[in-house]
Amino acid sequence: MSTDARQAARNFDPVALARLESAAWIGYYRREWLRVLAASVGLVRCGFALSWPKTLWGAWLVVRANQRWAPYPDNQPDEARRLMTRFYAIAGGRESGFDPREAARLEVEWWRVHRALQHADEADPNALGQAVAALYAYTYDRAIDVVRESGELRAEAMRICDAWVEAGCDLNDPRVAGMRRFLLRSYRSLKAAVA
Numbered sequence: 001m002s003t004d005a006r007q008a009a010r011n012f013d014p015v016a017l018a019r020l021e022s023a024a025w026i027g028y029y030r031r032e033w034l035r036v037l038a039a040s041v042g043l044v045r046c047g048f049a050l051s052w053p054k055t056l057w058g059a060w061l062v063v064r065a066n067q068r069w070a071p072y073p074d075n076q077p078d079e080a081r082r083l084m085t086r087f088y089a090i091a092g093g094r095e096s097g098f099d100p101r102e103a104a105r106l107e108v109e110w111w112r113v114h115r116a117l118q119h120a121d122e123a124d125p126n127a128l129g130q131a132v133a134a135l136y137a138y139t140y141d142r143a144i145d146v147v148r149e150s151g152e153l154r155a156e157a158m159r160i161c162d163a164w165v166e167a168g169c170d171l172n173d174p175r176v177a178g179m180r181r182f183l184l185r186s187y188r189s190l191k192a193a194v195a
Helices: 003-010 014-029 033-048 052-069 077-090 100-118 126-140 144-166 175-194
Strands: none
Touching: 014 033, 014 144, 014 175, 033 052, 052 077, 052 100, 077 100, 100 126, 100 144, 126 144, 126 175, 144 175
16 A cells, blocks of 8 residues: 555545445345445445455455354354455555554454444443454554544444344434444544544
């Protein structure tokens, strides 16, 4: 990833990322994988400023990782990490100063923490925000305290999403708008921390 591409990745559009991520979450929980793929293409393009060929391949890797993670309780975390390692290698990895394997480990770790909270296996509600912030701190090379707020806001968006899932995944549920609002706040906070 060139210096220009790294800078572009730090200058993402928080509004677009919030809209795209909420679409990806909606597709994920409704098991609408084409919706997830379409949203992932936008997320990768907007969030990492990659070329179109890399964007398409990266989005495909992200969707496949999510599909490996999705089944409960019989998911495939090792396979999800392997696919996310390939994604982070495409997204810049070592050229951006981080190890794609460690980024993938941190990514799948917040997925694990989220799942534990969803199924009441983990009591610490702050663990999810901390896990997301750890990924941000690592990939953007910032102190965790600088990105903690964005991690906590994204975790709150996930809690709203979880309530939406529990209520039946109705697209007209007002929680969908609440989820987007917290994602937007999270991405605005992250941009302020890394731009």
